[in-house]
Amino acid sequence: MTGGRFAAKSVLWTLLPFILALAFTSLILMAVGASPLVAYSYMLQGAFGNAAKIADVFMAWVPLVLCAAGLLFTFTAGLWNIGIEGQMVMGAIATTWVARSLDMPSVVLIPLLLIAGAMGGALWALLAGILRTHGKVHEIFAGLGLNFVAIATTNFLIFGPWKQPGIATMSGTELFRKSAWLPTFGTVSLGPVQLVLVAAAILLAGVALRGTIWGLRLKAIGKNPRAAFILGVETERYMLLAFAVCGALGGLAGSLQAIGLFHRLIPSISSGYGYLAILVCLLAGNRGLWIAPVAFFFAAATKGSLQLPLQMQIDSALGGILQDVLVLLVILMQGVRSRLERPPVEEDRPAGLQPPVGFMET
């Protein structure tokens, strides 16, 4: 097989799930009597119709990439950090606490707010990690439980100690003072700080996981924690490290939601981006840095589908359906592909029984 043909085949396999996902979503649209083409064009307009809308897509892309970059660490170590959602929330709470307590010029205050967010997320993640390493509680259950606690804490703060003077409302706390607002490009919410942080997070994940001894140790733990331990890797310490890094990036994402978008603490501050980032990671699979384009697609689908109820009386859940079907199809196609193609690597595995979709190759 020539290199060119191989590459062409590879591209085809990558595109196939996207085509099938669009086809499936089109079928659903036709079933409810809507024109798929019109719906998709509204979605495109909703995502990229003008500069403000494009900026909105980026505002969703930023937390998605931050969370997904963090999740690459935990997935590499074989950990399912479902708690990323709560870690985002805790980042936002920590940021809000500092924003309410300190009055300083922006240049000093904003770095402090971001550090507080990262620390809030990291500590919350460490709690899940310690439950896993020392309490033998599976991280999925620990994370899920802590997510509920984090959300309940936001509500408690909004309706209790941090309520607006006189009334407590679902609309959240009072707006932060202006010095705690992130700078923006013109009138849109997007600003330079977000873009710098995203670039840094991608760089951090790429370099740390591929090029450092930490990354290799996490990978070993992900594949066989017992053997890794006997070979001298301090597995518990590195699991906690993966949790902390992931939580810090998630907390940072929450922090950006608070000071870059809402400028206050609101009940659903995370907008579900933590859970969505898990899907982003699943989709990017073992090609770690693909999280950036995949997250962009997800952000565009999420933002674009908001247009649907306004224009066509179709629920905006369609964007979610598109994303979820895509994830399923990508995983399915990986299985189909490995069944059709003989694996080129030396593998002592039964034919047709491939390793699960993994994150270990980052």
Add this chain to the structure above:
Amino acid sequence: MIVELRNIHKSFGSLRANDGITLTFAGGRVYGLLGENGAGKTTLMKILSGLLTPDTGEIVLDGRPLHAATPAAALRYGIGMVHQDPMDFVPLKVLDNFIIGRSDGLIPDRRRARRELAELSADFDFHFDPDAPISHLTVGERQQLEIVRLLASGVQVLILDEPTTGISGPQKAQLFNTLRRLAQQGKTIIFVSHKLDDVQDVCSEVVILRKGKVVGQAQAPFTTTWLVERMFGQVLTAAARQDAELGRPTFQAENLYLADRRFRLGPLSLTVAAGEVIGIAGIEGSGQQLFLQTCAGLFPPAAGRLRIGDADMTGRPYRRFRAAGVAYVPASRLEDGLVAGLTLTEHVLLTQTRPSFFLSWAQAREQTAARIKEYNIIGRPETPVDALSGGNQQRTLLALLPDNLRLLLLEHPTRGLDVESTRWIWTLLLQRRRQGTAIMFASSDLDELLEHSDRILVFCGGKVTQALPAKEISVQHLAELIGGKGL
């Protein structure tokens, strides 16, 4: 049942594991499949049992082509395999493992299964507690359970991959009797081994593989010289026993008691000098593993003290033991020893004593290539460890050990290895002892224990002998001690 393998080819990357193998196995016989490590025996048997599919070639069963893409399908055709590394379900109980894979309806008849298990185990004189979790069993006991399970599901062709490595002498004799009895009933037994004695003892016909090809086939009796010549293309001589000068005490156990959920063991007091080799004998599962893991710092002792050099290490964490120069090489290479899916280079990077934070792949690959050469590993730096043969995995484990160890603890260091590989492993180990490393190794091979140990500890039924000078013990005496006489 007549099993024919026709022109079987199987490659892993550039490695030709099976290179055009054509063989016929008839019912009513015990076939020996002999060959050194990496000769392709296990691959061929995995193909026959449906675990691997051949690249080309076919399997014919009583004249009909067999299409068994999975072990379950092969089992329906009556072909079952007992693997060298037991493939069972560690979290489950013995009885559940026994039931798994049976096709007697949605709700298994547990009472009948329990009775069958008891009857079959009694036949073999294996002793299982049906309600014990598999994790409490040793590798050897787990192999026994697999044999019993396959017999219960009615196999006609029973493949055993190195079955004698984990079981005691009497158990082996019993196993061989049963294999002969099964052959008399018309079953086809394929006995994969590298142990000449076993093959000469039990097999009525032998097939010898070398580098993926059939290089010899004969009816019993076969002479040792002929077998060795076929296997290696040369005649081997045993290395002479070498005594080494011993140094200062480097490891000390004082009134040590060990306990896990199964049993208590002790008291045990032992002082090991630098450069000394201590052999650990006993029927598999008599606490040897627990003892080695305690000495490695993986388990705290129930009572007593451990010293490395001058430092009291009792209750210290594993990493402190490692830092003090203790290393442990476990028996199950792919479960505990190596990380399946990582390459040799990644393993070398992972085990560097002072790794740089940023990985330098080029340097690591060079380093790996050098170790591959030094340790005679058949593989390349980018080969995943799970693609290596058992013997090469063992060499890899040794190649990953840090230099200048104080104490090296090994479980069955040559289990499943052929004569040549075994000699090579011991050459490497004896080099370390000359550098002053104390070695403690568990083995079920009496000759190995007597040849390489300075002193031998015998574990039996929760008790441990004093360390006995190996020079003064005969094989007969050692076998008696293992069997519990004189303790």
